[in-house]
Amino acid sequence: MPSAKRLILQLVNYTLFMGLVWYFSFSPQYVRLTPEESMITLALSHAGKPVQECHRKSQEELAKLPPNMRVLEDCPRERSPVKIEVLMDKNPVIDDVVDPPGLYKDQGVDIYKSVKVPTGDHEIEIRMNDNIRVKGATHHYRKSVSLESAQLLVIQFNSGQNQFVIR
Amino acid sequence: MKSVNPIKRGYLALEAWFNISFGAEWNPLYHLGTLTFFFFWVVLISGIYLFVFFDTSLTGAYNSVQYLTHDQWYFGGVMRSLHRYASDAAVMTIVLHMFREFALDRYRGFRWFSWLTGVPTLWFVITLGITGYWLVWDELGLYVAVLSSQLMDALPIVAGSMASNFLEGQLTDRFFTLMAFLHLLGQPVLLIFALWIHVKRLSHVEISAPRGLAIGSFIALLALSFIWPAVSHAPADLHKVPAVLNLDWFYLNIYPALDYLTAGQTWIITTGITGLLMIMPWLPPKKTGTAAEVHLDECNGCGQCAVDCPFDAISVQTRTDGARWEYEVAVNEKLCAACGICVGSCHSSNPFRSSGKVLETGIDMPQFPIDEVRSRTKAALDALTGETRLIVFGCDHAFDAAELKSRNIAAMSFLCTGMVPPTLVEYALKNGADGVFITGCRNGDCYYRYGNVWMDKRFNEGRKPMLRERVDRSRIHVFRAAVTDGRQIKNELAGFSIRIAALQNAPVNSASGEDGNA
Numbered sequence: 001m002p003s004a005k006r007l008i009l010q011l012v013n014y015t016l017f018m019g020l021v022w023y024f025s026f027s028p029q030y031v032r033l034t035p036e037e038s039m040i041t042l043a044l045s046h047a048g049k050p051v052q053e054c055h056r057k058s059q060e061e062l063a064k065l066p067p068n069m070r071v072l073e074d075c076p077r078e079r080s081p082v083k084i085e086v087l088m089d090k091n092p093v094i095d096d097v098v099d100p101p102g103l104y105k106d107q108g109v110d111i112y113k114s115v116k117v118p119t120g121d122h123e124i125e126i127r128m129n130d131n132i133r134v135k136g137a138t139h140h141y142r143k144s145v146s147l148e149s150a151q152l153l154v155i156q157f158n159s160g161q162n163q164f165v166i167r
Numbered sequence: 168m169k170s171v172n173p174i175k176r177g178y179l180a181l182e183a184w185f186n187i188s189f190g191a192e193w194n195p196l197y198h199l200g201t202l203t204f205f206f207f208w209v210v211l212i213s214g215i216y217l218f219v220f221f222d223t224s225l226t227g228a229y230n231s232v233q234y235l236t237h238d239q240w241y242f243g244g245v246m247r248s249l250h251r252y253a254s255d256a257a258v259m260t261i262v263l264h265m266f267r268e269f270a271l272d273r274y275r276g277f278r279w280f281s282w283l284t285g286v287p288t289l290w291f292v293i294t295l296g297i298t299g300y301w302l303v304w305d306e307l308g309l310y311v312a313v314l315s316s317q318l319m320d321a322l323p324i325v326a327g328s329m330a331s332n333f334l335e336g337q338l339t340d341r342f343f344t345l346m347a348f349l350h351l352l353g354q355p356v357l358l359i360f361a362l363w364i365h366v367k368r369l370s371h372v373e374i375s376a377p378r379g380l381a382i383g384s385f386i387a388l389l390a391l392s393f394i395w396p397a398v399s400h401a402p403a404d405l406h407k408v409p410a411v412l413n414l415d416w417f418y419l420n421i422y423p424a425l426d427y428l429t430a431g432q433t434w435i436i437t438t439g440i441t442g443l444l445m446i447m448p449w450l451p452p453k454k455t456g457t458a459a460e461v462h463l464d465e466c467n468g469c470g471q472c473a474v475d476c477p478f479d480a481i482s483v484q485t486r487t488d489g490a491r492w493e494y495e496v497a498v499n500e501k502l503c504a505a506c507g508i509c510v511g512s513c514h515s516s517n518p519f520r521s522s523g524k525v526l527e528t529g530i531d532m533p534q535f536p537i538d539e540v541r542s543r544t545k546a547a548l549d550a551l552t553g554e555t556r557l558i559v560f561g562c563d564h565a566f567d568a569a570e571l572k573s574r575n576i577a578a579m580s581f582l583c584t585g586m587v588p589p590t591l592v593e594y595a596l597k598n599g600a601d602g603v604f605i606t607g608c609r610n611g612d613c614y615y616r617y618g619n620v621w622m623d624k625r626f627n628e629g630r631k632p633m634l635r636e637r638v639d640r641s642r643i644h645v646f647r648a649a650v651t652d653g654r655q656i657k658n659e660l661a662g663f664s665i666r667i668a669a670l671q672n673a674p675v676n677s678a679s680g681e682d683g684n685a
Contacts, residue, residue, distance in 0.1 A: 002190070002379075009188035013195075014387040021255045022395055026413040030423055032310075033410035043331045110328040112320060150410040154334055167335070 037116050038147040040086065040124075042094055042155045047108035048080035049131040049138075077106040080132035086155065087125040088117055119147045126155060126164050139164065169567045169650050178270035179651045182612070191610035193380045199264035201376040205384060206260065209253035211355075213246040218351060221302070223343040228304040229402045236398055248392030251415070254296055256388065258417040261289055265444075273614070275453035277478065277504040280368050286444045288361040295358060296418035298350040302343070306400035306409035307419075309333065314422045321430035335405045368502060370479040371617060456505030456582065457533045459498050463487075465515040466529035468494030471631055472509035475585070477616040478502050481509060481530075496530065506615035507532045507586030511622065514632045516588040518544070535582060544591065547577035548599040555668045558600045559660070560587050562607035564614035566648040566656050571604075576660070583607070585618025589625050589634035592643060602642045602667035604660055609647050619647065641670060 002010065033039065054075040062070045079100040086094035093115045101107045124145055127137040139157075141164035147153060156165045171179075185194045195202055220243060222231035235243030265285065268274045274282040300311045316329035332338060366372045376384070400409070414422070424433050459472075459481070473481040473496055480502035486495050498509075510516050515528040518541040526538040548558060553575030561568025561580040568578040577600075581587055584607035592603045605622070613619040623645070624630035644663045648656040 006188060006190070010383060013185070013188050014383060017195075017256070017259070018252070018387045018391045021252055021259060022391055024416045025251065025255045025397070026415070028416075030412045030414045031410070032412060032423075032426065033408055035410075037410075039408045041334070043328065043334055045328060045331065110320070110331070112317065112328045112330045150408050152406055152408045156334070 033116060033150050035149045036119055038119050038149060038151040038153065039114055040088070040093060040117050040153045040155065041114040042084070042086055042111055044082070044084065044111040044157050045108060046082060046130060046157050046159060048082050048100055049133070050076050051078045051080055051132050052076045077104045079106055080130055082109045082111070083129040084111065085127045088122050090123070090125070093117060117147065119149050119151070121146050124166060128157070171650050174270045175272070176651055178267065179649045182609070186609070189380070193377050194611055195380060196263070196267060197611040198376050198380055199260045199267060201373050202380065202384065203257050203260040203264065204374045205376040205381050206253040206257035209249055209385065209388065210257065213250040213253065214351070216243070216246045217250060221347070223347045224340040225304070225338060225343065228302060228343055229399065232303050232399055236396065240396065244396050245389070245392045248397040249388055251397040252388050252391050254299070255415065255417045256384070258292065261292060265289070272453070275448040276455040277502070279448035281365060282448050283445055284361070284365045286441060288358070288365055290441065291354065291358045291361050293418055295350065295354040296415070298346055298354060300415070300418065301346050302350060303399050304403050306403060307412055307414070309403035309405070310409040310412055311419060311422065314425050317425060317430045318433065321434055333405065338405070368478060369616070370477060458500040458503035458505060459507070459509050459530050460533055461496055461498055461530050462527050463490065463495055465527050466495055468492045468496060469514070470494065470496060471514070472496055472512045472530050475508050475512040475617065475621050477506070477508065478504045480504070498530070504615055505532065505534070505582065506618060507535065507582035508615060508618050508621060510537060511586045511588050511625070512632065513588070517590040518588070518594040519590060532582060532586070540591065541594070543579060544595055545598055547579060548595060551575055551577055551599065555601050555664055555671065556599060557602045557604055557664060557667065558595050559604045559606060560584060562614070562618070565608045566606055566650055566652055568606060570653065571657070571660055583613070583615045583618035585613070585615065585621050587622065589632055592634060593638050596638065596642060601671065602644065602663060604663055605643070605645045606656060607647050609649050642667060
């Protein structure tokens with residue numbers, strides 16, 4: 001049986017150990033957003049347009065090919081990079097250019113980006129270019145929003161409707 | 168005098184404090200590994216209870232945890248708190264365990280394997296904790312889920328955006344089924360496998376903490392669970408950003424970095440630190456001494472050295488030399504730590520044998536053969552003058568025995584005191600020593616894990632090869648001291664010297680025969 005002195009010392013040590021466990025289990029508190037902040041998340045899954053138009057082969061060109069390789073159109077696999085800008089009150093908050101993944105750069109692009117922004121009423125403008133053959137934005141969207149404290153505003157692209165969605 | 172770096176000095180001071188509080192037997196710093204296993208047991212048992220009530224669905228997960236925490240606070244709530252605090256305590260003991268091995272330079276040389284495999288084990292534990300936080304599905308769970316997914320998205324092996332799953336309308340109950348599978352089965356199995364690998368090169372692995380320490384730790388965890396029960400944040404809301412978080416810094420410490428760095432940068436930093444930790448045994452490498460050598464002429468294949476080897480470097484195999492014995496031992500040089508404990512285990516390491524000839528034993532250390540041990544002991548004793556003549560048998564990894572030398576005190580340092588054959592003590596007493604003082608690493612803290620333990624058992628508990636009963640124990644004193652314990656060991660030696668002086672008129676009650684075999 002440990003002596004009283006030893007038991008007291010053990011109690012002190014256990015208390016110190018558990019004190020450390022307790023403290024770092026909850027503290028220090030991490031403030032990710034202040035009450036005056038909210039967040040915009042751009043979650044985009046979109047495939048850029050092919051870098052070149054499909055080439056329609058002439059009869060002469062087809063004739064030169066073996067019969068099993070006579071495909072009428074020759075379409076390049078590589079897709080355009082997706083350039084996207086999100087502006088809030090005309091100030092850019094997200095500005096990104098993403099190359100298509102894949103060995104032949106032929107995959108769709110996934111973008112997930114979050115930025116902290118101040119709360120309040122704002123004008124959100126989105127410009128996207130998904131076609132290297134076109135100068136300027138191929139998609140454009142604008143919306144007024146009112147952001148509350150800690151609100152998450154999500155910007156997505158609806159491929160079916162070919163337009164941005166803000167919610 | 169051996170130089171001691173400040174980190175080691177500080178750590179040894181901390182160990183000494185815990186020795187005062189707990190004694191060597193319960194000193195938590197000597198049981199960090201077994202204490203971690205104990206915390207895992209608490210985590211496992213409390214986790215099984217929590218799972219009984221846990222609802223693996225998007226809407227039910229949070230409510231089921233709330234039910235346990237508040238409606239069933241007296242048991243379910245306590246179980247939840249035990250689950251959390253024991254997990255946190257395990258991280259603390261693991262980190263302390265790593266720091267200890269580093270501070271005491273026990274991570275290089277022959278220990279490289281345990282260190283190398285131990286570092287990723289910490290990550291297995293951390294990721295197990297992370298999936299645990301997802302399951303609660305409160306604001307913290309959402310935060311962890313989204314940021315973990317962003318980390319995963321940065322890996323080139325992940326197609327698509329995992330983080331997008333946590334936007335409104337994407338999440339289904341299947342997510343919780345997957346997380347529950349990972350947290351309850353997949354990750355624990357991986358962790359057990361990692362722990363098995365981690366201790367693969369050790370023998371006599373202990374996974375049970377001393378009972379007193381386990382009880383004390385459990386009472387402390389229980390008290391903390393009652394005083395400060397673990398509670399959830401507000402339920403996860405996919406429209407809101409978790410703004411203020413009471414992070415569990417033991418597990419979630421890398422997540423705030425993602426607010427300042429990209430996921431790719433966070434990966435580079437964490438994998439860089441992990442990689443650096445893993446290659447530490449080679450920065451710079453530590454040379455392990457020459458491996459033990461088997462002398463089959465003196466080995467009867469009893470296998471005691473194989474039993475005693477702390478690093479599983481000796482195996483027993485069928486005899487290869489045609490001798491009448493059935494077995495012989497073989498040393499795996501890659502595993503041998505060159506501790507010499509096997510020399511102390513061999514019954515042939517008996518200095519009373521082969522008098523006047525070269526002494527050979529069944530297994531020997533080329534850097535300090537048993538014949539040299541005997542001749543140096545004899546020479547050291549012959550050189551002593553004075554009334555009370557003592558010899559100190561020390562250890563290369565503990566207090567420097569050479570510092571204790573004087574005109575009437577001889578000193579010899581061994582690779583480990585586990586290398587000292589019990590018959591050598593008897594030999595010293597018969598050849599001019601009035602007393603034998605043995606020192607080595609502090610109790611419970613042998614550099615080679617079991618040198619102290621086996622020596623004590625050979626001297627007092629009949630472990631083979633044992634110290635004969637007729638050897639006068641009053642002329643033998645064991646006092647273990649770390650390199651920083653100079654004052655204590657000198658006082659202890661002075662006291663022993665006085666006691667021996669008082670016995671001077673009494674005859675040495677030692678063996679009288681030429682052959683010292685027990």
